[in-house]
Amino acid sequence: MGSLGDHAGAAGGGNARVIAGRYRLEAPLGRGGMGVVWRATDLLLGRRVAVKELARDETLSDAEAEQRRERTLREARAVAQLRHPHVIVVHDVVVQDEQPYIVMELIEGGSLAGRIARGGPLDAHAVARMGIDLLGALSTAHDAGILHRDLKPANVLLERGTDRVVLTDFGIAQLSGATTLTEVGSFVGSPEYTAPERMAGERTGPESDLWSLGALLVTALAGESPFRRDSIGGVLHAVVFDEIRPSAAVDPLLPVVLGLLDRDPDQRMGAAEAEGLLRVYVETGRMPAVVRERPGAGLPGHSGRSGLPGLHGLP
Template sequence: MTDPDVVIAGRYRVVRSLGAGGMGRVWLARDEVLHRDVAVKEVLLPRWLAADEQEELRRRTLREARAAARLSHPSVIRIYNIEYDGERHWIVMEYVRSRSLLQVLRDHGALPVDDVAGIGLAVLSALDAANRVGVLHRDVKPSNVLIADDGRVVLTDFGSALLDENAGAITHSGVIVGTPQYIAPERARTGISTPESDLWSLGATLYHAVEGRGPYARPTIMETLVALANERPDAMTRAGPLRPVIEGLLRKDPRARLTPSEVERQLARIAEGPTVRLSGAAGRGWRPRRWQGLAAAATAALMVSAVALAADADDGRGRTPPAVTAPTGTGGMAETEQSRLPAGYRWWYDPTGMRVAYPAGWEMLREGSDAMLFRSPDDRRTLRVRTGEDPNAPRGYRLVRETATETDYVFEGASGPMRGRDLVVDAPGRSYLVQWRTPQADWQASLPSLDVITQSFRPAGG
């Protein structure tokens, strides 16, 4: 759905898009019955998945809604309704004018200690409320913490929530739910979630907020996971009085971590001004002093869940460099290289030095430890870049053309015939697969974009 003024379920009139992620797109809409603004999450199932995989993700999304709907708390996004139009589900939620903590950190850098303590108290309060009804979040991180225009701190995206109702963990073959820097060591090792693992993720989020980076900032996901298993968090230089509480939350043994009441006491001593308590109204009237006067400039944002690893690239990968001047450490990218791209394209770069151009406005989704997916806003075209070969042939695969480095093929997509091209690029020590897929009817029209992408690709060291 892309046209404005569409009415969902005869009630919610769409105004505009708010954002998108791995499993859905969020729209600002007007509830014409209650006369209020709402956020409506349009559940989008990846078209390249088989029917049984799509059904699993559909069940997971509805489980998300049921989990979040059980919560009534000022620091948790409220779920109002679930609608189904015969083709897809819509989740109707509270609309919060806000920016994510991740965006605030990107815009303003590391935050003052007392502001971080206040944020921590609000998130802790939300987690405590969730635990009281048997809900675990499983994906606490800066992109899932919203800083509202009115000063509220809101924990959103219970898409990875796990209900203690014998429902079992929500898993998917080959997919890690969560972002490595914010996953507790025991979760990365066993896949089992507990309230203590959510507390570890809170500690990693507070670390990022006060230090300006995650506790295990490594160039690759694999290096992050190895460090998570074997090393202590990186040394803190800005945390000051927050250091003991963060260290207490990031203990590898979950039995040795600080309890929620201990965390509350320590954060409350650090935070200044009106703060929250586990028994109080979280975030009421509280706004970090650093952001006073910025509310009018804050954009509306509602972060939605990613199927795989953080589409928002919390681990420092996948950020778009500014036009013309590239930041340092971009694998040797020349300062004017962005300006050489055709209009409408941006660079995606990997800390190892690999980079490729992609169409501006496309979503970026991390897939496992070795692939990045770029997806058009209408979900019709995809670009995937991965190391090594693709182990999965799509449904109905049929070869069209094959050379030493390129393979063209057609296959059956969820919405009709699709066509793809796989380009293999060999580099010292590794090979890359650049994969382009589009509806078969759009193949010829898509070739100019494919040419820009393939000509832009540079392997690490290239």
Template structure:
């Protein structure tokens, strides 16, 4: 029997492949118990991987499910179940008829600024909910953003390398996890992930959504890393209303980078507009608050 029509855990019947990535394949499946469609993520395990690598991969998959399950938000994929298949964990998730933002940009071209603003606002809200639950996504990129077919939802998915508070790392010394085109400069330089790193990923994702290409992509890993750390993003030609916001999200200094709260406020004001007003009421308060939001608590004036 091929994977198609395979029954997992005596309950989930695989029907067709939805997508394939580096770590796994996502299938559309029927939940035969509840009579509903679900998405099932099955791991890829290479023959050359040793037992330690496989154990780490399996635990990363279980952690992905736990991380997503901690977050209750319409902009985060819902995890229903984790089942074992041939000793490997498989994640059972809600099925959202959709295309990834990456596929939309590649197949249809860049989105209009107003559309990007609406999706970006949902992404910022979803990331805020994740951070409030103690979860860092660490791989925010167009491929991990789903745009529903009905246009009603923007959903953040694939928490495969998420980091939850109170857990140990699953990476080896010197190993970089994530997608180089959307990774923050502090991560390139060996620093720890933080909420600000997800903010950078949001900025790089919005940039690609509206411009059609990642802001620092070069022909090699080394050149991309250097550009991310040392060069400004390519000048934006289509961003319009979103240009200054994206620049704020892609500030190389974490202390100068906008926060998700500020991004969400900005995007709420930008959604549906055609051009940036010269005196947008939501613009200056957002920009003026950026440094204060990142200021260490110890620097604040004592109360009373």
């Protein structure tokens, strides 16, 4: 999904759609496999908002489409209960013509992905502060039993004028214990930012979101994902097996990055430890020495598992 602010568009005129008798859809802000995000106006309150329109899947039966719709609404309502300055605010969830729409705050600015594409990597202090903000957002979601499952630079917004960091696109988020928006066994997420245990279909928990954050921090510091390869098969192999060798640009935050990118989810650095280290760096400009015992799991390329279902035969 494109970010809320990376794509410009003129406001719609008299032909703009109005949904639920209230929200006027004016210009697309981003498009992706999950649907379209619109710049819109709340005609009742007279404020600008963003509206996410879930893409229709014509391959689904009526019953499957209804299940998908209910899951979307359930998950959107759960995210709407989250209250954190770095989590996107969900104002409303409406259904029109059996199609769900999620009404969110409009973040004027662009995504972290767009910022990196235009200006290159960020400095370590800025990345450390961003990491603290995102750890707070994730902890709030995790405490509420919500997993993001697609944390990546395109889903992190940077508000123009304030540099506020906002985590968005919980559209494929998972409620703990609930079925996700996709059929069981299908892949959801962005491979370069997806934890190896999810790649292997083993389990998904808060620690999987923390792996994604580790990959995101490397991208912000170095300008590209540490797992970028020429093919999807190469990406999957890199995530699960390849030695992780961040560039020198990552050195200031290296203990946090390596802790979050531990391939053993049981040994992966937790949110509290990562936040504490980042705060020390922001305050002092130095990263404390970190000694982490990692029998086996800390070896280069060690994944703690014998193989990855579905990896063989990929290009």
